[in-house]
Amino acid sequence: MTDKDSQNIDLQEEAGAKFHRGSALSLFKSDRAEDMLALLFALLIALGVYVLIK
Amino acid sequence: MGVIFLAIAFLADSGSMGDIIAVFKNKKYVGEMVGMGYAFGIIGVVIGAWHMWGSHKEGDMDYYLSSIAGAMFILLVAMLVRWYLAPIVAVWSKSMGPVMGNKPLHKVLGLNYVVLGILAGLIIVNVFKIPHWAENGVRLSRLGLKSGVILLGTLYSLAELQSLGKLSVIMVGFFVLGSVGMVLWLGRRRNIPNSMGGVLSAGMGVCGVSATVGAAPVVQAKAVEIAYTIGTILLWGVGMMFLFPVVGHILDLGYIQFGAWAGTGILNSAQVAGAALAYQPDGIETLKVAEIFNITRVLFLPIIVLWLALWYVKHEGEIDGQKVNVGKVIIGKFPLFVLGFILMFALSSTGVFAPAQHYKGKYFDSSNVKAKKMMNDKQIATLTAEAPKVQRADRQAALASLIENRKILTVEQWGVIRGLHNAKVLSKGANKIIKKATKAVRHTAKRIKKFRQWITLLFAFGLTGLGMQITISAMKQAGGQPAVIGGIVGATKAIASLIVIVMFVRETI
Numbered sequence: 221m222t223d224k225d226s227q228n229i230d231l232q233e234e235a236g237a238k239f240h241r242g243s244a245l246s247l248f249k250s251d252r253a254e255d256m257l258a259l260l261f262a263l264l265i266a267l268g269v270y271v272l273i274k
Numbered sequence: 275m276g277v278i279f280l281a282i283a284f285l286a287d288s289g290s291m292g293d294i295i296a297v298f299k300n301k302k303y304v305g306e307m308v309g310m311g312y313a314f315g316i317i318g319v320v321i322g323a324w325h326m327w328g329s330h331k332e333g334d335m336d337y338y339l340s341s342i343a344g345a346m347f348i349l350l351v352a353m354l355v356r357w358y359l360a361p362i363v364a365v366w367s368k369s370m371g372p373v374m375g376n377k378p379l380h381k382v383l384g385l386n387y388v389v390l391g392i393l394a395g396l397i398i399v400n401v402f403k404i405p406h407w408a409e410n411g412v413r414l415s416r417l418g419l420k421s422g423v424i425l426l427g428t429l430y431s432l433a434e435l436q437s438l439g440k441l442s443v444i445m446v447g448f449f450v451l452g453s454v455g456m457v458l459w460l461g462r463r464r465n466i467p468n469s470m471g472g473v474l475s476a477g478m479g480v481c482g483v484s485a486t487v488g489a490a491p492v493v494q495a496k497a498v499e500i501a502y503t504i505g506t507i508l509l510w511g512v513g514m515m516f517l518f519p520v521v522g523h524i525l526d527l528g529y530i531q532f533g534a535w536a537g538t539g540i541l542n543s544a545q546v547a548g549a550a551l552a553y554q555p556d557g558i559e560t561l562k563v564a565e566i567f568n569i570t571r572v573l574f575l576p577i578i579v580l581w582l583a584l585w586y587v588k589h590e591g592e593i594d595g596q597k598v599n600v601g602k603v604i605i606g607k608f609p610l611f612v613l614g615f616i617l618m619f620a621l622s623s624t625g626v627f628a629p630a631q632h633y634k635g636k637y638f639d640s641s642n643v644k645a646k647k648m649m650n651d652k653q654i655a656t657l658t659a660e661a662p663k664v665q666r667a668d669r670q671a672a673l674a675s676l677i678e679n680r681k682i683l684t685v686e687q688w689g690v691i692r693g694l695h696n697a698k699v700l701s702k703g704a705n706k707i708i709k710k711a712t713k714a715v716r717h718t719a720k721r722i723k724k725f726r727q728w729i730t731l732l733f734a735f736g737l738t739g740l741g742m743q744i745t746i747s748a749m750k751q752a753g754g755q756p757a758v759i760g761g762i763v764g765a766t767k768a769i770a771s772l773i774v775i776v777m778f779v780r781e782t783i
Contacts, residue, residue, distance in 0.1 A: 229404060230743055239497055240501065240751055241504065241748070246417075247417070251487070252606070258424060258614065259424060259611065262424035262614060265421070265425060266627075269725060273720050
């Protein structure tokens, strides 16, 4: 059956209270950091496609 | 994980899967099984070996790299669903015959690799346990979705964006502002705290969790109110993500209509992408339309934050003398990936990836037509014999130029010849010839094709991971008045936007 740890995968603490972050789980400390990395990753893919595909 | 990927690649490559492919009818995925199987297999084996013997402490680079093992886990689930589960479900469904109109059950219910991937993730997290070593990978799935949205910027042409942009600003502007206003009004009528109403209006109106967290300091929302809002929009969004494609298939909506509806009526970026890909799993035209609407909605975030700040000060005044810097909140919380999308579109518009005038990854180039695609003497003779059937002057001129030059010379002529083809003035054989001529001068942008493959992969990964984040605990957070208000406003927005779209949005841009 459901494992308790599995349900706690998205627990977030803010202002001393805990809540589930739902489907907005992130590995990063802030959404901004995640956005920056997504931008960097997308630019790297774009560069790769530009260089490798003629 | 890596070993399983390698085994699939080896079996597919060596032809040992012949019987399985015959049963599953998944031959079109053999190329993916071999290419992706070997690539991910090697990465998986190397990372897996390192993972077994390495140490992973939070905050270290080691910790972030450990997410790769989890990413492999999501990818394996996503690909098993795409290569085997979705094809076999389609085989079963087709064997039952059509259930509604001419469509089999899996088409009506939208049971394709996107929906099944999300369902697989949902079952894994709620029934089984996500392995401890894979948890960081699950936390990486939103990164995949955001990267996919940024890369989507490369696929739009200026014409598409101008046309869809106008429609999306009108639609989204009306429904976002309308739903924010409706939540605030209902909140006051039902006596929920202003902070709760404020944060729920941002979540229901703009873009799910990001907007909720962004608006929270402006209305001084408590963590428990954020939790209520997240629970409400998650509960609503998950339901709509599965329901929208079913309704879309029943009403037989076009790609633009469905994309516009999903982008307006669904709250969360990931769920918008999920519904759009569920509706059209074998192409990304619907996703492109839906994301334009989604991004337009996010662009409304500063307006909503300002509105909420003014509304909150009017109704509550400044609590404890604390003044919230609205500008700082907007700058600090505005999702940067939206700017990334715009940046990628601007980059693509310069023509670095494909000629700037490309449309759906195809572009017109008359100077580069292969000799075998030029019209031959027999085809010229057929068209010359049929030319008198054409009455309109512009069509006569375009056809004369085509006969003289054996190819279409200008994009204007291309449009006229296409019109002639659609008008079916000529015989079937001649119509076939002019269709070939229109295709000969349209070229596929190879880089755009590659971007489409990357986007599909990133979304398949992100959406399966999304399913692994939808816990029952998170949805249980919803309750009481916020869920009632959220349900009323969400349903009103979904139904009203559907009516507007069916009445006013046509399948042309």
